[in-house]
Amino acid sequence: MRRITLFGATGSVGQSAIDLIARNADAYDVVALTGGRNVTQLAADARRLNADLAVTCYPEYYEELKALLAGTSVAVAAGPDAIVEAATRPVDWALSAIVGAAGLMPGLTALSHGTTLALANKESLVTAGPLLLGRAKDHGATVLPVDSEHSAVFQALVGEDMVAVERVIITASGGAFRDWPVEKLAHATLAEASSHPNWDMGQRITIDSASMFNKAMELIETKEFFGVSPDMIEVLIHRESLIHAMVGFNDGALMAHVGPPDMRHAIGYALHWPDRKALPVERLDLAKIGSLSFEAPDHARYPALALATRVMQEGGLSGAVFNAAKERALDEFIAGEIGFLDMSRVVAATLDKMSSSDGLQNAEITLDNVIETDRLARIRAGEAIGQLG
Numbered sequence: 001m002r003r004i005t006l007f008g009a010t011g012s013v014g015q016s017a018i019d020l021i022a023r024n025a026d027a028y029d030v031v032a033l034t035g036g037r038n039v040t041q042l043a044a045d046a047r048r049l050n051a052d053l054a055v056t057c058y059p060e061y062y063e064e065l066k067a068l069l070a071g072t073s074v075a076v077a078a079g080p081d082a083i084v085e086a087a088t089r090p091v092d093w094a095l096s097a098i099v100g101a102a103g104l105m106p107g108l109t110a111l112s113h114g115t116t117l118a119l120a121n122k123e124s125l126v127t128a129g130p131l132l133l134g135r136a137k138d139h140g141a142t143v144l145p146v147d148s149e150h151s152a153v154f155q156a157l158v159g160e161d162m163v164a165v166e167r168v169i170i171t172a173s174g175g176a177f178r179d180w181p182v183e184k185l186a187h188a189t190l191a192e193a194s195s196h197p198n199w200d201m202g203q204r205i206t207i208d209s210a211s212m213f214n215k216a217m218e219l220i221e222t223k224e225f226f227g228v229s230p231d232m233i234e235v236l237i238h239r240e241s242l243i244h245a246m247v248g249f250n251d252g253a254l255m256a257h258v259g260p261p262d263m264r265h266a267i268g269y270a271l272h273w274p275d276r277k278a279l280p281v282e283r284l285d286l287a288k289i290g291s292l293s294f295e296a297p298d299h300a301r302y303p304a305l306a307l308a309t310r311v312m313q314e315g316g317l318s319g320a321v322f323n324a325a326k327e328r329a330l331d332e333f334i335a336g337e338i339g340f341l342d343m344s345r346v347v348a349a350t351l352d353k354m355s356s357s358d359g360l361q362n363a364e365i366t367l368d369n370v371i372e373t374d375r376l377a378r379i380r381a382g383e384a385i386g387q388l389g
C-alpha cells in the first residue's frame, strides 16, 4: 500500500485527488489530511479514507473537528505547526494543494523527509522556487507538477533532452473578462470575477484567472520548474482550454498536450507517475469540437503578465514580493476594499517600493529571507493600497 498525505484536502484540487483515491482506496494508506474551516468535509473524508490524522489550519476549529471524529481512530490536530508536523510523517507521496504561501512550509518539510511532492501550490514555487527545488535535490526527493500547464509540459518532455527545447507555450483561457471592454474592467465585481469559463476551481485562483495573475504566476512557475530562460516562455490565449501547453523543439516540432479541463488528469498523472494509468476523465471527441482558437494575449487587458516578466528578469526575492503583494491585494479585492484593476497597481507599486528601498531582490533565497520578504511585502502592499488614488 502506498502511504499518502494530502495538504489542502478540502479544496478544489484536494477533492479531485480524493475522488481518484477513493475509487481505489485499498491501494492507499492515508496518513494525513489537512484542511481549513470546512471541518465537516475534512472529518467525512478522514473517516471514509481511514486517515491516521486530520488537521485544520485554524486552532478555533479544533474542538469541532475533534467532536466530528469522536469514536474513530483518526487523530486530530490544529494550527499551522500541526500541518508542518503532519509533513514530517513518513509517506511515499504527498499532494501540496494548500492555496497561497501557506503551502511553502509543509512542502519544504515533506521534501526534507524525502517525500515525492505533487505540487499544485504554485505560490511556493513563485515565492521560493530555488529553495523548494534545492531542498528536493538535497534530500533526493522528487517534485512533480500538478498545475495543468506544467503537467502538460512535463509530459511533453518525457524522453526529450532539454537542450533541444526552444520554447515553452502555456495556454490561458482568458478568464472571466476576456470579452469585456477594457474600460469596464475597473468596475468588475467580486461575483463577476469569481466565475471561470472552463474550469471549476477555488475562488482565489478563479479571480487570479480573470486578472491573469494566475498565468503570471505560471510563467514564473515554468521558469523555476523547468529551468528555462524567460524569453523562451510564451502565453497563448486558447479559449477552449483543451491544449494545456506546448513544447517547441529545435527541429520545429511542437508537442502539444490535449485533454479535457479536468484536474483529475494532472493529479492522476502525478499520482501514478512514472506509470500512466486509466483515469476517469472525459475522452475528447475532436470532430465534435471542430476547431480550436489561438490569440496573442492583450497586454493592456492583462498587466499582470508584464509584472511576471519583470519578476523573472529581476529574480532573487522578487517572486516572494510579487506573490505576497498579490495575495494581499486579492484579500482586499475579495473584501470589497479595492477595485479589480487596483490589484495589478498594488503589486507593481510594491515591487517598485521594495526594489528601490528594501534592496531584497538581490538577497540570497534562504528561508529566513523569504519569510521576512513575504512579511514586508504584505506591509508595503498595504501602504500601496492606502495610497491608491
Ligand code: NAD
Pocket: 007, 008, 009, 010, 011, 012, 013, 014, 034, 035, 036, 037, 038, 057, 083, 096, 097, 098, 099, 100, 102, 103, 120, 121, 122, 123, 146, 147, 148, 199, 200, 201, 202, 203, 204, 205, 263
Ligand atoms: P481551494 O481554495 O479550493 O482550497 C485550498 C485548500 O487549502 C483548502 O483545503 C483550504 O482549507 C486550505 N487552506 C487555505 N488556507 C490555508 C492555510 N493558511 N493553511 C493551510 N491550509 C490552508 O484552492 P484550490 O483551487 O484547490 O487550489 C489549491 C492550490 O492549487 C493553489 O495553489 C492553486 O493555485 C493550485 N491550483 C489549483 C487548480 C484548480 O483547478 N483548482 C489548478 C491548478 C493549480
Ligand code: MG
Pocket: 147, 148, 149, 218
Ligand atoms: Mg494552471
